[in-house]
Amino acid sequence: AQTVTQSQPEMSVQEAETVTLSCTYDTSESDYYLFWYKQPPSRQMILVIRQEAYKQQNATENRFSVNFQKAAKSFSLKISDSQLGDAAMYFCAYRLYFGNEKLTFGTGTRLTIIP
Amino acid sequence: DGGITQSPKYLFRKEGQNVTLSCEQNLNHDAMYWYRQDPGQGLRLIYYSQIVNDFQKGDIAEGYSVSREKKESFPLTVTSAQKNPTAFYLCASSMPGLGYEQYFGPGTRLTVT
Numbered sequence: 163a164q165t166v167t168q169s170q171p172e173m174s175v176q177e178a179e180t181v182t183l184s185c186t187y188d189t190s191e192s193d194y195y196l197f198w199y200k201q202p203p204s205r206q207m208i209l210v211i212r213q214e215a216y217k218q219q220n221a222t223e224n225r226f227s228v229n230f231q232k233a234a235k236s237f238s239l240k241i242s243d244s245q246l247g248d249a250a251m252y253f254c255a256y257r258l259y260f261g262n263e264k265l266t267f268g269t270g271t272r273l274t275i276i277p
Numbered sequence: 278d279g280g281i282t283q284s285p286k287y288l289f290r291k292e293g294q295n296v297t298l299s300c301e302q303n304l305n306h307d308a309m310y311w312y313r314q315d316p317g318q319g320l321r322l323i324y325y326s327q328i329v330n331d332f333q334k335g336d337i338a339e340g341y342s343v344s345r346e347k348k349e350s351f352p353l354t355v356t357s358a359q360k361n362p363t364a365f366y367l368c369a370s371s372m373p374g375l376g377y378e379q380y381f382g383p384g385t386r387l388t389v390t
Binding site (some may be wrong): 166168171197200204205206207208209212251263264265267268269270 | 310322327358369377383
């Protein structure tokens, strides 16, 4: 079974600084997707970024980028120029490339932005 | 506006009563999902449906039931058999196939006393 681990329950960063959230996963599959979702205080889950395992290039979306290390099964999220609106719970998630689209989530990291 | 609606936002029930949570989407998505979220835990899959009139159990299906009679609707019933029903419930939908992410509704907070 696939598992996703987020070892940092809480993180904080000064506004405008950079922060990196960690995620590791365990799978015997070679084809899969990895996601970072954001859950602000409203509790609405919002997709931040997606990475296909077959792509060596790290995904980037504006101030958000990932460091995908397939051999190490590591998938960290870097947030640059942190803004107050980035304060949220961040969840790492995994799903198989083929087959059903079940998402397996980590336990989340609560990110606080310090003004 | 396309999206997923869940109602109500807050729901209170007495122990021993069944309760049904609503999930409707107008995104024309084929697949729909129900997740449960507890403090300190990630989301856990309860049930999912990839097509009308068909659904599969997720990781924590015991004490829950679903139906999928229409493409737009995927209601979740929390039965009295569910040992610890108080939680935050999230519904999601997606197009089936490669690369399609799941879109989430705003969630329903269920409290059973």
